[in-house]
Amino acid sequence: MLKRERHQYIMNKFQEVEKINTIDLAQELKISEDTIRRDFNELNNKGLINKVYGAAFLVKDKPNNVFDIKIINEDRKIIVGQKALSFLSEGQVIIMSGGTTNLSFCKLIPIDFSATIYTYSLPIAMQLSQHPNIELIFIGGKLQKKAMVTIGIDVIQVLSKIKADICFLGVSSLDLNQGLTEMGYEVSVVKKEMIKASGKVVALTTSDKINGKMMHKVCGLEQLHAVITDLNPNSPKIKSFVDAGLNVF
Known part of the structure; x- marks a missing residue:
C-alpha cells in the first residue's frame, strides 16, 4: 500500500x-x-x-482559517485535497482560484513545498503565507467581499502575462454538456483567463456540484486536464464523465 x-x-x-x-x-x-x-x-x-x-x-475543533470561514462538507474537501497533492511538483508555477475546496487543499500542502503560486483569493493567500518556500503573488483588484476574491480588469491584466504550469480551479458547477459554469459573470471571466494562462487545468470539486448548471460558462470539459472529486472514479454519478474521456480522480 x-x-x-x-x-x-x-x-x-x-x-x-x-x-x-x-x-x-x-x-x-x-x-x-x-x-x-x-x-x-x-x-x-x-x-x-x-x-x-x-x-x-x-482533529475535530480546529480553526478553519484566519478568517474563520465555515467550510461546509470539509471532510469531502479534504479527500479532494489529498488526491490533488499528487499533481504538485517542486518548482512549479501555479495559479490557484478561490473557494473552500481549494482552501482545504492548501491546508494539506507540505510546509516545505517550494513553488511560485499566484492567487486572487485572500483566504488562500493568507493560508499559503505560512509556507516559507512558496513565492506567493497575490493578484490585487476590486474585492468581491462575499467570496473574498479580487475581480476586474486589474486581475485580468496580471493573469494575461503569466505562463503557469498548472491551474487548480475551484468549481461551482460541473455538467457533462455545459462544462464548468459560474453564477457570477466577473468570476467566470477571471477563471477563463486563468485557464488561458496555464499549461494544465485541474478542477477540484465535491460531488454535490456535479451535474449542475449556472448562468455563465467558464470552459468545456475538453479544456480540463483532470477533475478531482471525493468520489471513487467508478461511481455511477461520474461514469458519464469517464466515458466521455475525462480524467477523473
Whole structure:
C-alpha cells in the first residue's frame, strides 16, 4: 500500500473510531509500527490528527482559517485535497482560484513545498503565507467581499502575462454538456483567463456540484486536464464523465 493510500485509509478509519492505536493499525495493515508513526507524524503536521504516545485522534475543533470561514462538507474537501497533492511538483508555477475546496487543499500542502503560486483569493493567500518556500503573488483588484476574491480588469491584466504550469480551479458547477459554469459573470471571466494562462487545468470539486448548471460558462470539459472529486472514479454519478474521456480522480 502506497503512503497516500495509507493516509486515506487512516482518515477513513476515523469515520468509524475515535482513536487509532499504533500497534493495532500496524498489525491490521501488516506493516511496521515505525511506518505508522511516520504516517501519524505527517498527518499531525498537516493538522488532520492529534498524535499522542502510541495513538492518534481525529482533529475535530480546529480553526478553519484566519478568517474563520465555515467550510461546509470539509471532510469531502479534504479527500479532494489529498488526491490533488499528487499533481504538485517542486518548482512549479501555479495559479490557484478561490473557494473552500481549494482552501482545504492548501491546508494539506507540505510546509516545505517550494513553488511560485499566484492567487486572487485572500483566504488562500493568507493560508499559503505560512509556507516559507512558496513565492506567493497575490493578484490585487476590486474585492468581491462575499467570496473574498479580487475581480476586474486589474486581475485580468496580471493573469494575461503569466505562463503557469498548472491551474487548480475551484468549481461551482460541473455538467457533462455545459462544462464548468459560474453564477457570477466577473468570476467566470477571471477563471477563463486563468485557464488561458496555464499549461494544465485541474478542477477540484465535491460531488454535490456535479451535474449542475449556472448562468455563465467558464470552459468545456475538453479544456480540463483532470477533475478531482471525493468520489471513487467508478461511481455511477461520474461514469458519464469517464466515458466521455475525462480524467477523473
